[in-house]
Amino acid sequence: MRVIAHCPKCDAGLLVIVADASESIKCGGCGHVLSLHFSDAMRSDARVDVCPVCRGSDFYIRKDFDPKVGLTVVVIGALVSAVFYWFGEDLIAYSILGGAALIDLLVYGRLGDVTVCYRCHSEFRGKYERTASHFDLHTADVLEQEYERKIGRR
Numbered sequence: 193m194r195v196i197a198h199c200p201k202c203d204a205g206l207l208v209i210v211a212d213a214s215e216s217i218k219c220g221g222c223g224h225v226l227s228l229h230f231s232d233a234m235r236s237d238a239r240v241d242v243c244p245v246c247r248g249s250d251f252y253i254r255k256d257f258d259p260k261v262g263l264t265v266v267v268i269g270a271l272v273s274a275v276f277y278w279f280g281e282d283l284i285a286y287s288i289l290g291g292a293a294l295i296d297l298l299v300y301g302r303l304g305d306v307t308v309c310y311r312c313h314s315e316f317r318g319k320y321e322r323t324a325s326h327f328d329l330h331t332a333d334v335l336e337q338e339y340e341r342k343i344g345r346r
């Protein structure tokens with residue numbers, strides 16, 4: 193399992209390979225030392241049960257998707273179709289636009305899920321079984337505030 197932990201001081205994303213991770217990691221951005229605690233389930237890539245950074249046990253699942261990639265496909269599609277549209281080839285223009293949207297959809301559908309910690313936004317990637325539910329705004333509001341008070345951001 194791989195974890196992207198976020199530094200509570202400067203918010204830098206820190207990559208942690210759980211299999212050979214130690215009990216603490218030093219932030220490359222600000223030098224803050226994060227203590228990490230991995231449960232047995234996490235060590236064996238079975239489940240994400242307790243967050244190694246904030247010790248919370250509330251997670252949600254989202255598509256492991258980089259919005260920039262999808263947007264690029266659509267923008268290129270729109271540019272190419274605009275050229276055909278300019279030359280009066282409406283049908284080709286529309287099919288290219290539709291094709292770009294379709295590619296976008298395919299890319300999106302093929303991506304795996306990533307588990308995210310509600311409190312500290314750590315991300316968990318691996319072969320483990322996905323047990324978390326989808327994002328809930330109310331839960332996020334409550335837990336994020338709780339965590340930010342804990343680390344002294346509020």
Ligand SMILES: [Zn+2]
Binds near residue numbers: 224
């Ligand atoms: Zn930092």
Ligand SMILES: [Zn+2]
Binds near residue numbers: 243
């Ligand atoms: Zn966390």
